[in-house]
Amino acid sequence: MNLEGAHIGKEVVILGSGDIGLIMARRMTLEGAHVAAVAELMPYSSGLKRNIVQCLDDYGIPLLLSHTVVDIKGKEKLEGVYIAKVDEKNQPIPGTEEYYPCDTLLLSCGLIPENELTVGAGVEIDPRTNGAYVNESLETNVEGVFSCGNVLHVHDLVDFVSEESARAGESAAKYILSGADRSGASVDVKAANGVRYTVPSRINLANAAPLNHIRFRVTGVFKNVAIVVKSGETEILRKKLQILVPSEMVDLIIKKDRLEDLTQDIIVSIEKVAQ
Numbered sequence: 340m341n342l343e344g345a346h347i348g349k350e351v352v353i354l355g356s357g358d359i360g361l362i363m364a365r366r367m368t369l370e371g372a373h374v375a376a377v378a379e380l381m382p383y384s385s386g387l388k389r390n391i392v393q394c395l396d397d398y399g400i401p402l403l404l405s406h407t408v409v410d411i412k413g414k415e416k417l418e419g420v421y422i423a424k425v426d427e428k429n430q431p432i433p434g435t436e437e438y439y440p441c442d443t444l445l446l447s448c449g450l451i452p453e454n455e456l457t458v459g460a461g462v463e464i465d466p467r468t469n470g471a472y473v474n475e476s477l478e479t480n481v482e483g484v485f486s487c488g489n490v491l492h493v494h495d496l497v498d499f500v501s502e503e504s505a506r507a508g509e510s511a512a513k514y515i516l517s518g519a520d521r522s523g524a525s526v527d528v529k530a531a532n533g534v535r536y537t538v539p540s541r542i543n544l545a546n547a548a549p550l551n552h553i554r555f556r557v558t559g560v561f562k563n564v565a566i567v568v569k570s571g572e573t574e575i576l577r578k579k580l581q582i583l584v585p586s587e588m589v590d591l592i593i594k595k596d597r598l599e600d601l602t603q604d605i606i607v608s609i610e611k612v613a614q
């Protein structure tokens with residue numbers, strides 16, 4: 340459709356409400372198709388709010404949260420799909436199936452980083468992000484190989500990619516000019532309680548920048564919480580937030596002086612805030 344202007348189908352159902360599923364709902368509509376519904380297994384969309392508004396609401400496309408496709412009809416060609424509600428364990432609830440006649444089912448059920456090059460280079464992959472494990476300089480376990488953007492972890496906004504790429508480029512330039520200094524102590528950065536992963540996953544304290552980014556995504560929707568960054572009993576950072584959603588990457592900035600003299604792993608977690 341993008342390259343050759345081909346028409347895909349006329350009556351469409353989309354499974355998955357991440358940004359790509361949402362954008363494809365609008366795109367298919369603009370290409371002349373009718374999008375009957377976007378079904379989402381989770382009780383929330385994993386796409387950005389503005390994409391729900393601009394890609395679904397503006398075109399009157401229903402978003403069916405806690406729903407999934409349980410069966411499809413058609414042999415040579417798709418004729419329709421059955422969509423059912425799911426319970427709190429994401430299991431279809433018998434008797435809630437509804438039939439949606441359609442000629443196209445678009446599956447948009449998650450992105451993974453483009454890791455062909457990193458895997459080929461022998462870089463260690465984080466099973467939670469499917470991207471490379473990196474340190475504070477965005478350097479992988481293979482000396483002189485740096486990672487950023489969608490090779491590192493799936494980004495929601497390109498602005499984060501631009502900033503991260505500049506940092507990776509700067510680190511690569513420093514490496515070329517003066518080599519790597521790994522003599523200082525390092526601590527691991529670990530995700531806990533509601534935090535799915537962290538980038539980076541290790542910080543060499545001596546190599547820390549004046550301002551250090553720790554980026555992550557959360558495992559679900561959290562309201563009135565605090566993000567807490569600790570090393571042993573030392574609280575490095577605490578940030579209160581009204582809402583955290585899996586679709587939005589969180590970017591924490593930690594000053595170098597907060598990292599000085601740490602000896603234990605840095606743990607990033609979410610704590611409930613008393614109302």
Ligand SMILES: Cc1cc2nc3c(=O)[nH]c(=O)nc-3n(C[C@H](O)[C@H](O)[C@H](O)COP(=O)(O)OP(=O)(O)OC[C@H]3O[C@@H](n4cnc5c(N)ncnc54)[C@H](O)[C@@H]3O)c2cc1C
Pocket residue numbers: 358359362453456487488489490494495496497498500
């Ligand atoms: C449908 C869609 C809509 C989006 N909408 C928005 C939006 O509205 N706003 C926003 O901020 N972000 C948006 N994003 C996210 C944003 O596009 C990405 O976060 C960003 O493009 C990632 O940048 P990147 O440079 O890491 O990867 P990419 O932009 O994917 O660039 C990677 C480049 O590397 C090339 N490449 C791959 N393999 C090789 C190889 N072996 N050798 C040489 N080159 C190679 C690819 O061809 C590609 O050109 C959207 C993403 C998608 C998919």
